[in-house]
Amino acid sequence: NLSQRLTTVAKFVPQGARVADIGSDHGYLPAALALQGQIEYAVAGEVVRGPYENAVSEIKKLDLAKIIQARLADGLAAIKDSDRIDTITIAGIGGALITQILDAHPEKLIGVTRLILQPNVGEARLREWLMNHQFQIMAERMVAEDGHIYEVIVAEPSIVPFRYSKYELTFGPFLLEQRSPVFAQKWQNELQRQENVLQQIKRASKPPVAKIKQQEKYISLIREVLN
Ligand code: SAM
Known part of the structure; x- marks a missing residue:
């Protein structure tokens, strides 16, 4: 009974993975993965502290202490070398905070072969971070x-250099290809929102020209993709 959102994250966790779920709250994601026999650790x-204690009691209640360790720590500081983590999941927070x-x-990313990220906002900035790293x-x-x-982004370290276009960073290289009905819905909503923002900026007594230009550029990018 994981949410659809976390179920989608879970689907991308490799069989037998050693996972660090950062910002785990109740630890529902690692708990479900452990109960499914999908992870080693x-x-x-x-x-x-509150969410950490929720995770501790969830792990205890489900008798999963042999597989899951709850740790009170900031971000990747939760990871020790001896954990031999190969997969990191971070879900339910903004893209900027994820970066x-x-x-x-x-140094905690050495040995990590997969990141599964679910930013609530700020997806473009997160993709840019991934590309630059x-x-x-x-x-x-x-x-x-x-x-x-919600968007779920799965990334792996690459030895070959690659670049994403402005379109790919904004909309997602795979999401752009798939063009699912939710994709159109998300960007219709965003277009509406950004047009309202533009109208508001224009109504200012001294409309900021640079800001208007930037906003118009973003709006036409969305229009192009929706056409
Ligand atoms: N990952 C779960 C999910 O997707 O349902 C919980 C999401 S919850 C909205 C975000 C959690 O991230 C909160 O419990 C918060 O305390 C935690 N968090 C925020 N910043 C963090 C950081 N730097 N390190 C570890 N956890 C963090």
Whole structure:
């Protein structure tokens, strides 16, 4: 009974993985993975004591302490070398915070062969971070749940250099290809929102020209993709 969103994240966790779930809250994701026999080991990292304690009691209740360790730590500091983590999941927070977490401890990413990320916002910036750190996007999904449309981004370290276009960074290389009905819905909503923002900026007593130009550029990018 994992949410659709976390079920989609879980689908991309390789069989037998050693996972660090950062910002785990109750630890529902690693718990479900352990119960399904999908993982060998997991760390459930939490920076806030309340959620950390929720994870501790969830792990105890389900008798999963042999497989899952809850740790109270900021971001990737939850990971120890002896964990031999190969997969990192970070879900339910903004893309900017995800990049901050990944940036803070580059040494913890050594040996990691897959990142499964579910940013609530700021997807373009996260893709840009991945590109600039040689993590190539291997798959993407869009999930509609509870009136929100979520993106799941799966990335792996790449030895071959690659670049993403402005379109790919904004819309997602795979999402752009798939063009699912939720994709159109998400970007229709975004277009509407951004047009309202533009109208508001224009109504200012001294409309900021550069900001208007930038906003118009973003809007025409969305229009192009929707056409
Ligand atoms: N990952 C779960 C999910 O997707 O349902 C929980 C998402 S919850 C909205 C975000 C969690 O991330 C919160 O429990 C918060 O305390 C935790 N968090 C935020 N920043 C963090 C950080 N730097 N390190 C570890 N956990 C963090």
